[in-house]
Amino acid sequence: MYERRTDKLLPIAEFRLRVVRHFLLALGLVAGALFIGVLGYHFTEPKLGWLDALLNASMILGGMGPVDHVENPAAKVFASFYALFSGIMFITVASVLTAPFAHRLLHHFHLQDTKK
Secondary structure (H helix, E strand, O other), rough: OOOOOOOOOOOHHHHHHHHHHHHHHOOOOHHHHHHHHHHHHHHOOOOOOOOHHHHHHHHHOOOOOOOOOOOOOHHHHHHHHHHHHHHHHHHHHHHHHHHHHHHHHHHHHHHHHHHO
């Protein structure tokens, strides 16, 4: 996926394409995680409709916390696992978004070291 350390630095046009691909991957991960949350909240807590399930899932995924209090034991278990899952997704998405920039920076420094 990335160039080897002996390769030249990626041209800027190809680097921009790499950043766009990583952004689309991160967007897909967030959409998938949100979809899981909406389905989980909607089907484990009978009182939550689709819109309320979307609100709860997006608030948890965004790190803001739940909006509605869940009463069903299955919903409580789902909410706790979804909160842990959301924390891991935050780290994953941040890593996917910063990976092209970090690689380019480190590759640039490596190329300077090999020129000496």
